[in-house]
Amino acid sequence: MYILIVGAGKVGWNLARELVEKENEVIAIESSRRRYEVVEEELEHSIQYGDGTELWVLERAGIERADLVIAVTGDDEDNILICQMAREKYGVERVVARCNNPRNLQHFELLGVKPAISATDLILRLIEHEVPKYGLVHLLDLKEERLEIIEMEVEEGSHADGVQVADLGLPDGSLVISILRDGGGFVPKGDSVVRAGDEVLLVLDIGLEDSVTGRFSGIAPAASADVG
């Protein structure tokens, strides 16, 4: 594959190195003379000096025959223009743009530049995945025994809403130890029905949290595949 990378900063340089190793033909374009000289020591003929938003610079790098153009400069306007021209002027089929400021993602979208990847946005989304958002409270962590006791609210429309404890489908190593409802609480039996608005206390083996929490949350457990 012939790949053109505009911007040889940290992202561009590392991408170029990896893609060369995977036996692609790669040209990187860098507009800072000093940066170009540093990177050129390693990439040699795979880097060219110039402003990658100028048509003649793109043409000198052979953009017409590129299979993929990657715009990873530190400037969102530049990345938008490079990808727009790559696709619409030079007929490049695949482009990838870096979006530095996630607020600018809407502009990439409006001008048909996709995929646009924002590291900030990706990290934010990962945080949302990693940090439990189900109103979960850790009541007790028994590290040595590798057990924990958590409290969760049963949300409307969740898997658990209206279901008997025995049918919750909880994994082995987890147990509902009490249900708090209407200001009181009780220790449930297998046929006790869980309702939206209940607070349930569970004891579980450490590491089971993810497979348990989703059953009480109204939001379907997020699949990791929807990132990017």
Add this chain to the structure above:
Amino acid sequence: MGSAIAKSMLVEGHEVSVLDENPEAIALLNRGQDRSWEDLGGSFTVGTALEIDALLAAGIGQADAFVASTDGDNTNLVIAQIAKRRFNVERVVVRVLDPGRARWYAEQGLQTVCPTQTAIELLEAAVRGQVPFEGVSG
């Protein structure tokens, strides 16, 4: 360039709103006037061109015409397309110094103005003796 257009449009009686990321830019609008830009009825908003909130605050929603004349070609080309496609501004004019990009985006339907190209043409005409010399100018 932007401030010159803004001033002459205001004198002609248009409502003019200027957006600039530099708060000091208002000095350019005040220069050479007996009253301040805002006293004369112009508006001035501080913000960057890609901030939708700043564009809205500057009144892009009501604009009949939009001029993109920051000192960055790429910023101008992106912001002009936003004005056109997102805010449906009827007349959008873009300053692009690079003749190559100016030509291509003009072919795509953007009204680009390329000062470099204009200067080249003027110089060429002057060299050929096609421009009468009328003493010191500029």
